[in-house]
Amino acid sequence: MLGRSAFSRTRGFHPENFGQHAVAVIGNVFFSVFVIGVLVFTIIAATYEPEDPLFHLSTKITNFLTSKSKATFKFDSTVVKTGEDFVATNQAVFANFLNETDVDKVVGSEITEATDEAGSSECDGTINCRDPEVFHLMMRTAIEKFKAIHFYKFGKPVRGSNSSTCDMAWRFRPKEGKTASIYKDYRRFVINRSENCMFSVVDIEEYHSGVNARKTKPKAALEKTAPKQDQIISLPAFGEFVNDSLPPVESEDSFSHGKYLIYVGGGDKCKSMDHYLWSFLCALGEAQYLKRTLIMDMKICLSSIYARSKQDEEDKDFRFYFDFERLKEMGSVLDQKQFWTDWNKWQKKDQLSLSLVEDFKITPMELADVKDTLIMRKFGFIEPDNYWYRVCEGKTEFFIQRPWHLLWKSKQLMDIMTAIKSRMNWDYDSLHSVSGGMAGNEEFTRNLNVDTSADALVLLFQDKIKDGRHLYIATNETETSFFDPLKAKYTTHFLDEYKDLWDENSEWYAETRKLNNGVPVEFDGYMR
Secondary structure (H helix, E strand, O other): OHHHHHHHHHHHOOHHHHHHHHHHHHHHHHHHHHHHHHHHHHHHHHHOOOOOHHHOOHHHHHHHHHOOOOOOOOOOOOOOOOHHHHOOOOHHHHOOOEOHHHHOOOOHHHHHHHHOOOOOOOOOOOOOOOOHHHHHHHHHHHHHHOOOEEEEEEOOOEEOOOOOEEEEEEEEEEOOOOOOOEEEEEEEEEEEEOOOOOEEEEEEOOOOOOHHHOOOOOHHHHOOOOOOHHHOOOOOEEOOOOOOOOOOOOOHHHHHOOOEEEEEEOOOOOOOHHHHHHHHHHHHHHHHHOOOEEEEOOEEEEOOOOOOOOOOEEEEEHHHOEOHHHHHHHOOEEEHHHHHHHHHHHOOOOOOOEEEEOOOOOOHHHHOOOOOOEEEEEEOOOOOOOOHHHHHOHHHHHOOOOOHHHOOEOHHHHHHHHHHHHHOOOOOEEEEEOOOOOOOOOOOOOOHHHHOOHHHHHHHHOOOOOOOOEEEEEEOOOOHHHHHHHHOOOEEEEHHHHHHHOOOOOHHHHHHHHHOOOOOOOOOOOOO
16 A cells, blocks of 8 residues: 555656746745744844843843842943933034134124124223134134034133133034034133234133133023923033023912822832932833823932942932933923922812822823822832832833933033043043952952952053053042052043032032032032
8 A cells, every 4th residue: 555655646746747846845945944034033032132221121120220240340331321322423413513714704693793892902901802803813722722622603702800811612522422412611711912912822721711701591591491392302512501490380270280290108219320210210201101290309319329428318409410401391390399389289279189099000001091180109118019110010111111311411410521521632541440349259259359450450451442542540449559550551530630620619519509508519429
């Protein structure tokens, strides 16, 4: 039977059907390859882990917030990125940067406006900073001196501290800038006039020295307005006037017709700033999803890991660390203290209602149809079930988008950063060295002293950083002499070299003290 069956199949084969059989076999092979390819892609997609842990799913972020790194040398990938870090460079925006050939031309009203009401300077009189000749000289000198930056706009020159100085502001960005950020600087120019009335710039003083050229916003501009469409894609601008005032409730009618969301209690207090932001942005994301105003506590607890006292420190202002001006203009937030004052005033009169939610497993999608004026999420005492970010876990994370684009770093801190970069001429390399992170880890401590010595750093960087470069070292080492071997090859810089940027005579000191009701603010570990 077996022989006959085989013979029977052989008799049934016809040469004219060979092409059809070949096509069928090839089709099956290609289909098999396609299926295998889809399977491989699915496996890769399911197991891929992005570099930034903040983009992991919620099960990953929990491990990230509670884990400690065991790496001896690594690139910083766990530093929290805020909105301005995600603004990609767009060269088209910067098509109108200025050079020396533009100074003597009429380059629109933005450049020539400073010549309005300007007269010529007399040889025996004081220097008129609005004189076009003086103005053009200042522009040319600035462009010639600061070759590492692109100039975007010059402001009106004004009188400085005396008759021989002029203050002038400008907007710029570094030529090697990696992000689309615009910075503002204002400098004091020391101007000399010869016997034949020829002007020359003797000196240009340090970053933000030309305080008389610093513009403040008019009172009308301080009032809260609805964000315009072009504000959504606006570029980070550092060095501008900062309006961190709390948004007031305009009237009873506007308050009573509003819809609000508030998170109360929870175990997020005094945790790391990474943890705080992950939870805060979950709350802000839910508020946006529900089309409600988020009621936020402006006071946060600074974790002991950032405090010099090594103790948790209460009553730190949100505005010390993050850009509240942008948040209130682009989002919808209200100060908790102000909210409860208005709630108590109008709740009974206008019959404002409250919906209490005590289980984080109740999703924002289930709250979408709630009509009550206020939704209050109340969290218990058992960790980790009382963490705010638990609301955004599970299926919710596919509906709630954390609005990272709304959260930017404090402009006061960014101004300090800008000043430090400016003093290094915007061209430097950086090293982040943390002491004590490996203590007690037997797996890595066998050769730890040798592997992490300054001599080892020299060998590590010899092929990565060219000799003679500016090297900025961010470290918690109390003795910077540890890095002395690096000084033979690089020009080293440490944060404490720039203490004048946050001491009692600095802009940062004055602005943060004002936010803190006149009490001086410590430049703490997180700021550093």
